[in-house]
Amino acid sequence: MAKRANGEGSVFKRKDGSWSAELSYRDEHGVLKRRTVYGKTQAEVRTKFRDARERIESGAPVKDASVTVAAWLEGWITKSLAASDRKQATKDLYATIARTHLVPTVGTIPLGRLRPSDVEALIIAKRDAGLAASTIRTIYTVLRAALDIAARDGMLRSNPAAVVRRPGVDRRDAPHLTVDQAHALLDAVRGDRLESLFRLMLATGLRRGEALALHWSDVDLDAGQLRVRWTLSRTSKGLQLEEPKTDKSRRTVPLPRSAVETLQAHRGRQEDERRAAAGAWRDADLVFTTEIGTPLEPRNVLRRFELLAQRAGLAGVHLHTLRHSAASFLLAAGTHTKVVQEHLGHSSYAITADIYSHVGPAQQREAADRLDQALRW
Structure with missing residues (x-):
């Protein structure tokens, strides 16, 4: 240089x-x-x-690199992205996004000739193709991250994506169950081998990966609480236990009495399975496992839940709906948003307040009714 x-x-x-x-x-x-x-x-x-x-x-390069964006992306995937401290699941996602959405579109453009207008044209094309706003934002994020490294390495004078406004995501109310729907779902999962998992997720708002990575050593049934220290996900390298992304995600979650009773009963059933498996049992201290003690496959858990939800007559209900429902029930019961934020492990108060803004009107209506009763003589 x-x-x-x-x-x-x-x-x-x-x-x-x-x-x-x-x-x-x-x-x-x-x-x-x-x-x-x-x-x-x-x-x-x-x-x-x-x-x-x-x-x-x-100190910038005399001229921008003449390699194509596609060639740069492939090198970025195998070097800089692979060497980063991102979770393996995130690395897999970024690599897929780059190869699926960036290489076929801007890949033929020489790296040094990529302009902000090309990035904007990419965003428009993805919108016209009907992609979800969240997906388009991720596409932009991946491109910008790759070009940041190109600028760092002296391949570009500056990152053309950095001056393009990040695509927005429309805020939508988080889908959640009503009380009646929750009861219908609990009836549908009763007796299923994964009943305890689904009940715990509804009672605590744990993410799927957090629940599947839960260890018995992190559960204190006497104190009625559990610690979130790991997350389980399927990656290109197999099932992996990794630490949560943020400090806020590493947290202690209180257990309702019903959840404590659910886990106590579940531990007894797991002991029965351990004895039945005998020497085939693989002890990893996991709370939720297969019949031989190995981690559950996240995709199989998702498929099983969606089948049970359909049986309950709940269309459009997904596993993550349990998390949203737990938060909605807490807020509807008058729990402060800051407490719910810490309960769910959101990185900021604003995220919780924004996602669950739909609960606010109901609380306001209840407060108005209470005030009306107080003012009556």
Whole structure:
């Protein structure tokens, strides 16, 4: 990468009527080098000359890389992304997004010629294709992350995605169960091998990965609480236990009495399965396992829940609905939003308040009714 440039350049007209200018500079090793710029007019050449000189003096590359965006993305996936401290599931997602949505669209563009308008055109094309707003935001996030590394490595003067506004996501009320629907669901899961898992998730609002990674050593039935320290997910490297993404996700969650009773009964059934499996049992201290003690496959758990929800006559209800329902029930019962935030492990108060804003009107109506009763003589 160049360190300095001189302030002069020989600007002259060429035989074909175009103009050119030559800039000399020393690279990071002190080696004298030259850079020639061309243009149709003298003014264009002088502009390019000033730009080249500013790039050199600022430590930026003399010219942007000519490799394609596709080639850069593949290198980024196998090197920078792989070396990052992101969770393996996130690395897998980013690699899939890059290969599925970026390579076929902006992949043929030379890296140095990618412009903010190209990024905006990509966003528009994905919207026209009917992709979810959250998916489009992730596509932008992946592209920007890859280009950040290109700029860091001197392949680009600056990241063209950085000046493009991040795509927004429409806020929608989190889908949640009514009390009657919750009872219908609990009736449908009764007797199922995964009944205890689903009951615990509804009672605590644990994420799927958090519940499947729960260890008995993290459960204190006497104190009526559990600790969230791990999350289980399927990755390209198999099932992996990883630490939660944020400090807020690592938390202690109180257990309602019904949840304590559910776990007590579940532990007894697990002991029966352990004895039945005999030498085939693989003890990993996990609360929820297969019949031989191994971790449950997250996708199988999801499929099983959706089948049971259909049997209960609950259309459009997914496993994550249990988490939203737990939060809605807590808020409807008058629990402060800050407490619910800590209960769920959200990174900020604003996230909880925004996701569950639908509970507010009901609480306001209840408060107004109570005030009305208090004012009556």
